[in-house]
Amino acid sequence: MITIALSKGRIFDETLPLLKAAGIAVREDPETSRKLILKTNRRDVRVIIVRAADVPTYVQYGAADLGVAGQDVLDEHGGQGLYRPLDLKIARCRMMVAVPNGFDYQRAVRHGARLRVATKYVQTAREHFAEKGVHVDLIKLYGSMELAPLVGLADAIVDLVSTGNTLRANNLKAVEEIAPVSARLIVNQAALKLRRSAIQPLLDAFARATA
Numbered sequence: 001m002i003t004i005a006l007s008k009g010r011i012f013d014e015t016l017p018l019l020k021a022a023g024i025a026v027r028e029d030p031e032t033s034r035k036l037i038l039k040t041n042r043r044d045v046r047v048i049i050v051r052a053a054d055v056p057t058y059v060q061y062g063a064a065d066l067g068v069a070g071q072d073v074l075d076e077h078g079g080q081g082l083y084r085p086l087d088l089k090i091a092r093c094r095m096m097v098a099v100p101n102g103f104d105y106q107r108a109v110r111h112g113a114r115l116r117v118a119t120k121y122v123q124t125a126r127e128h129f130a131e132k133g134v135h136v137d138l139i140k141l142y143g144s145m146e147l148a149p150l151v152g153l154a155d156a157i158v159d160l161v162s163t164g165n166t167l168r169a170n171n172l173k174a175v176e177e178i179a180p181v182s183a184r185l186i187v188n189q190a191a192l193k194l195r196r197s198a199i200q201p202l203l204d205a206f207a208r209a210t211a
């Protein structure tokens with residue numbers, strides 16, 4: 001059995017066509033089914049539905065052989081035990097620093113102000129500001145980061161931006177790009193070594209579908 005870990009929503013939706021190109025059709029829709037283990041048209045392939053941030057953990061421990069996870073999630077996880085053969089070029093966005101429209105970020109940075117930064121992406125933010133030599137107090141949040149500067153919890157946020165609609169709707173502006181983000185195929189390293197003949201054809205099919 002080959003187990004593929006996906007998260008509900010955009011990762012599932014955008015991975016479906018790639019699975020299809022590899023000859024795999026998922027039999028149930030995670031938006032309507034409450035099932036967490038989904039059958040496919042292949043008796044030897046199943047999909048499990050986990051939270052986006054948990055995908056690398058399932059693959060790291062071998063509970064799933066493969067998974068699809070955003071670069072943001074992989075950077076926070078650290079990537080231990082994972083082989084990351086392929087950028088799937090789906091779920092594309094950018095990791096950005098954003099501040100309220102009236103806030104002079106460059107001036108604050110120049111003057112060596114200690115910034116309070118709210119984010120779900122603590123490792124990414126820590127590394128980014130350390131590289132810039134900017135002192136920050138990091139405040140860990142689990143979502144709705146855009147709210148933090150509006151109610152005085154933080155000066156800035158580090159979050160994903162795609163269309164910019166969420167920032168605009170909350171009177172925030174992006175001031176710095178940290179990294180482009182897309183989702184990668186991840187594979188359990190031991191599974192790839194021990195079951196290469198079963199897994200490699202899938203990797204090849206994904207590679208062809210994203211080329």
Ligand code: ATP
Nearest residue numbers: 009010011051052070071072073091092093160162
């Ligand atoms: P959860 O729903 O478990 O809290 P999440 O909100 O991070 O997790 P999704 O919103 O489905 O889960 O995001 C999954 C991945 O898609 C993210 O890890 C990121 O790589 C990418 N992503 C997030 N927001 C966007 C966006 N606005 N546009 C494109 N890709 C995005």
Ligand code: PRP
Nearest residue numbers: 143144159160161162163164165166167
């Ligand atoms: C992500 C991210 C931003 C938003 C940016 O949230 O955390 O809030 O997308 O996208 P935009 O620039 O196109 O507005 P997501 O869509 O995952 O919202 P959710 O966490 O509520 O699912």
